[in-house]
Amino acid sequence: MKAVIYLPVMSAAVLLGSTARAEDIDVTRNVASDARVEVSNVAGEITISVWSNNEVRLQGSLGSDQELEINESSSGIRFEVVNIDDDDYDEADLVLSVPVGASLVAEGISADIEISGSRGESVVAESVSGDVQVEANTGRVELSSVSGDIEFTGSAGRGSFETVSGDIEVSGVSGEVSISSVSGDASLEAGVLDRAQFETVSGTLELSLEMAAGGRLTAESMSGDVILKLPGDQEGEFNVQTFSGDIRSAFGTVEDESFGPGSHLK
Numbered sequence: 001m002k003a004v005i006y007l008p009v010m011s012a013a014v015l016l017g018s019t020a021r022a023e024d025i026d027v028t029r030n031v032a033s034d035a036r037v038e039v040s041n042v043a044g045e046i047t048i049s050v051w052s053n054n055e056v057r058l059q060g061s062l063g064s065d066q067e068l069e070i071n072e073s074s075s076g077i078r079f080e081v082v083n084i085d086d087d088d089y090d091e092a093d094l095v096l097s098v099p100v101g102a103s104l105v106a107e108g109i110s111a112d113i114e115i116s117g118s119r120g121e122s123v124v125a126e127s128v129s130g131d132v133q134v135e136a137n138t139g140r141v142e143l144s145s146v147s148g149d150i151e152f153t154g155s156a157g158r159g160s161f162e163t164v165s166g167d168i169e170v171s172g173v174s175g176e177v178s179i180s181s182v183s184g185d186a187s188l189e190a191g192v193l194d195r196a197q198f199e200t201v202s203g204t205l206e207l208s209l210e211m212a213a214g215g216r217l218t219a220e221s222m223s224g225d226v227i228l229k230l231p232g233d234q235e236g237e238f239n240v241q242t243f244s245g246d247i248r249s250a251f252g253t254v255e256d257e258s259f260g261p262g263s264h265l266k
Helices: none
Strands: 003-008 023-030 034-052 055-062 066-072 074-085 092-099 103-118 123-127 133-146 150-165 167-179 186-200 203-223 226-229 240-242 263-265
Touching: 023 066, 055 066, 055 074, 092 150
Parallel strands: 034 074, 034 092, 034 103, 103 123, 103 133, 123 133, 133 150, 150 167, 167 186, 186 203, 203 226
Antiparallel strands: 003 066, 023 055, 055 092, 066 074, 240 263
């Protein structure tokens, strides 16, 4: 059974010049140690850290034209900042303390997201124009932003990272990983990977990793550079091809195409 609770901003707006007064919030709820905790904020900041309590505590401040919706269920809890006036987006600053084993979902539009210390099963964070910064040891991580930067450190057995114009910096993933960017640069320092897929249009991909036996790696770029660093004893079959760019390799022989521009390495 779900319970939905609204915590409206009770005080009227007090004008100080042209700035309306914010409303402080401090909410605590009991949850399971491995609960699913979700938080959504349109604009401002979301900061999540862990503690040893089987509780979630949300602190911070709401704008004068906002209210907090709390949705509780058997699997966990969701906090959502709701703007009363759709044409006027106030900023809310949220600070969330969660159990170390909780799975996390954080959503924002122009909100920055920062997560540290998570050891839960999964971490999902997405923002449109805000930055996303995560430090976690988790089974699965999914981070995305349109124009903001993405940074991940820690460890994860599966990782997905996506941005349009922001930069991506990832360290610590293994198993399966995918990185997608349009014009932003991406750098990766990974462990042993089974499956890896990297895509960019005009950004630079700088990848340092090791492929497992039987693993598969795909890297594609339209006009950006791809820099791939592998261990000296890496074994595998390589098929590298470019239409108008150059290929430089520490092994094998790069050959020009028989017809038209470009070159290949097999």
